[in-house]
Amino acid sequence: MDVAAKVTSKGQVTVPKAVRDALGIHEGDEVVFRVEGNRAVLARTPDFLDLAGTISVPASKRNVAWDDIVRRTRADRVTARQ
Secondary structure (H helix, E strand, C coil): CCCCCCECCCCCECCCHHHHHHHCCCCCCCEEEEEECCEEEEEECCCHHHHCCCCCCCHHHCCCCHHHHHHHHHHHHHHHHC
């Protein structure tokens, strides 16, 4: 799908309705622009809360403070390098 839009004097672009509908973009959603060569790609950023429950977490790692997880991960990496 190719849909044109004009850039305003402030550098703003309205994302055309057909594009918003195709990407499922709604008011308040965040988007990301990625520059690839001489073009830009627009994508809706994922809602990371939608990922909740999609990865199983072993019981031994549930309800652990984030600092402890980072500490363990770093220690495991050091051990793996030796």
